[in-house]
Amino acid sequence: MGYRIAIVEDDKLILELVSGFLLNSESIDSVIPFFDGQTFLDTIDAIAQDLDALILDFRLGEYNAEMLLVEMQSRGIDIPTIILTSNYNQYLLGHMIRAGVAGYFPKNIKPDELLHVIHEVISKGHYISADQFPYLKIAFSDDPLSNSKSKVDVSDRDIELIYLLATQLTAKEISDRLCVSPKTIEGYKNTLFVKTKTKNVVGLVVYAIQNGLISPDEIDLMNEN
Numbered sequence: 001m002g003y004r005i006a007i008v009e010d011d012k013l014i015l016e017l018v019s020g021f022l023l024n025s026e027s028i029d030s031v032i033p034f035f036d037g038q039t040f041l042d043t044i045d046a047i048a049q050d051l052d053a054l055i056l057d058f059r060l061g062e063y064n065a066e067m068l069l070v071e072m073q074s075r076g077i078d079i080p081t082i083i084l085t086s087n088y089n090q091y092l093l094g095h096m097i098r099a100g101v102a103g104y105f106p107k108n109i110k111p112d113e114l115l116h117v118i119h120e121v122i123s124k125g126h127y128i129s130a131d132q133f134p135y136l137k138i139a140f141s142d143d144p145l146s147n148s149k150s151k152v153d154v155s156d157r158d159i160e161l162i163y164l165l166a167t168q169l170t171a172k173e174i175s176d177r178l179c180v181s182p183k184t185i186e187g188y189k190n191t192l193f194v195k196t197k198t199k200n201v202v203g204l205v206v207y208a209i210q211n212g213l214i215s216p217d218e219i220d221l222m223n224e225n
Contacts, residue, residue: 001029002025002026002027002028002029002030003027003028003029003052003053003118003119003122004028004029004030004032004050004051004052005022005028005030005031005032005051005052005053005054005055005118006031006032006033006034006040006044006047006051006053006054006055006079007019007022007031007032007033007034007054007055007056008034008035008036008037008040008054008055008056008057008060008068009033009034009035009055009056009057009060009084010035010036010057010059010060010061011057012035014057014107015033015035016033018055018114019031019033021111022115022118025115027115027118027119028118032047032051036060036061036063037060037061037062037063037064037067037068038062038063040068041063041068041071044072044075044077045075045077048072048077048079051079052079052080052122053079053080053081053082053102053118053121053122054079054080054081054082055081055082055084055118056068056069056081056082056083056084057083057084057085057107058083058084058085058087059085059087065081065083065085065099065101066099069081069099069100069101070099073100080102080103080121080122080125080126081100081101081102081103082101082102082103082104082105082117082118082121083096083101083103083104083105084105084106084107084109084114085104085105085106085107086106086107088104088105088106088107090131090132090135091135092104093128093132093135093136094135094136094206097136097200097202097203097206098203100199100200100203102121102125102126102127102200102202103117103120103121103126103127103128104132105117105129120168123170124168124169124170124201125200125201126168126200126201126202127168128168128202136202136206153195154192154195154196154213157188158188158192158195159208159213159214160178161174161178161185161188161189161192162192162204162205162208162213162214163214164177164178165189165201165204165205166205166208166214171185171186171189189201189204192204196208
């Protein structure tokens, strides 16, 4: 069974082009297009449980992507969300991660790369490209430490898991390395979200960097291998 995607885009030509391209992919079964944010909000409650991912334009008339994310979060709707914007700025990456996005990319992204991003976000919950990592570190380098290791009760096992998540491995790949079930990995991950008050894997990794639990330089090396 292929992926089910919703797209919110106020440029009809881009909406049709992206929808048509995705529907021609063997990995995608359906694409639900929305031309404006209000129609999307009026519909999302009924279709959320059937969606694998959401693609949002950043500016949508009276709405923007952050406003839609906040409203979805207030309704308890959690869909991996990719932002595509014509005003892409790598220095805004940290801000978008804080808002809860799973991926943030320019609209001129290559079609095949977009498919790759969608697959990574659905299978792993997030995707940060290699060229974005330095900007992610810059975005959080000046943030004050929010908690110490002892205060949040992060164990060495937790830190090992965060390192593996930072390499963008799937739960199955991590479970094979740690010799536990994928379900156990998901449980560990959700517990870490609660402990650190983060919303997704990228936020968790950034939190760990901020608080000196892991080294960003080591993460760069791990992602290059």
